[in-house]
Amino acid sequence: MDEAGEREFVPDTFEEYFRARRDAVRRTAFLLCGDWHRADDHAQAAFVALHRHWRRIRDRGALDAWMRRTLVRAVVDESRRPWRRERFTSEPAHASSVPSDSDAVATRHVLVDGLRSVPPRQRAVLVLRFLDGLDVAATATALGCSEGTVKSQTAHGLAALRTVLGDALDDLRPAG
Amino acid sequence: MTDVDDRELGALFRAAASDSGAPPPRFDHDSVVSASRRAAARRRAALAGGAVALFAVVGVGAAIGLPSSPGHDASTVAAPMLAPNPAAQPDARLDPGPPADAGSGQAAAEAAGAGAPPLGPGTAECADRQDRALRTIVEQVLPGVAGAPEAATTMECRPRGERGINVEASDGGAVGLLSVQYLPPGTVVALVPGAVSAPTASGGTVIVSSRASEEGAPAPFAGRLESTVAFLAPRL
Structure with missing residues (x-):
């Protein structure tokens, strides 16, 4: 989801968006959670949610923003769960x-x-x-x-x- | 932080998130689509379960409430459940008016339909599905449909909330495909030959058609399509 790559990108199909954005979404998820496997889980969950809502999304130019919100919310929510709570250290x-x-x-x-x-x-x-x-x-x-x-x-x-x-x-x- | 610092930090973050050395993705397009469909199926199953539970609660409530109901109107809600089976009366004449054999049952059902809000559009998801709510109403007018197996259907997208059922129906010796469709307001489709349609209470259109399993053979419920449409129209 690098800024340079998303300008004026308005996909016609979910598959087109997925193929163009999968790696970028993974990278964002990775830096958000710090683990590639969890990043894959978060990215896949976000794409699944997007696929389920695809026909109802009218502004296809706002897909990246929607994915960012979904990813951040998922990672932050996960960090609040007791069994996955992250430890801060100095x-x-x-x-x-x-x-x-x-x-x-x-x-x-x-x-x-x-x-x-x-x-x-x-x-x-x-x-x-x-x-x-x-x-x-x-x-x-x-x-x-x-x-x-x-x-x-x-x-x-x-x-x-x-x-x-x-x-x-x-x-x-x-x-x- | 200056702009230069921001650019440097950007390069640093991009380097940290680079794909070099990263494991390959554990998901692809097909797995995402499959997971999405499984999630949709689970949601539909949960909704269906909720609907069944609601019907059960309403049914128990009606059964408890009916014996003590003083008015005649109140009993009409449950009357369709007690109506004689029209399918057991093969000589019913439906076109001119209510069939004699199903008279009290249909009148009661129509009274219930007039009091209840029309079903209206359904969900807008794509699915391999038969609309349970619509089928429940169809079984009121065509009890012979109850228990009929669902016909195989492919993935259907109903972006405007269309409803539909397709069942492998048998009506005496007639066997074939019975289709009932509800189209939301503003939707126009060409009718297949033999199909019967009518505007509904929600402003949509109901279409009923029947096709024999073999060419030249009689189609199930072929003589009752118009009365079925008349029954469904105020309820959809």
């Missing part, structure tokens, strides 16, 4: 294992571990803003909150991420 997550080069897999491990330590709503704001490339207004619309809330959640989320990762966050940034 311990640096693998900070010592940060490689000097920005290898994608290493980057994933470090950032995903760090994101796991960020509260779910703040994490959702960070993912929508920095992975999906939404601006403050679009993020607020996707999450059903005010722009002020998005701004404060972004600041708090980045602060939490920086607290957990420390200098590792700066080390991970691509050169140039």
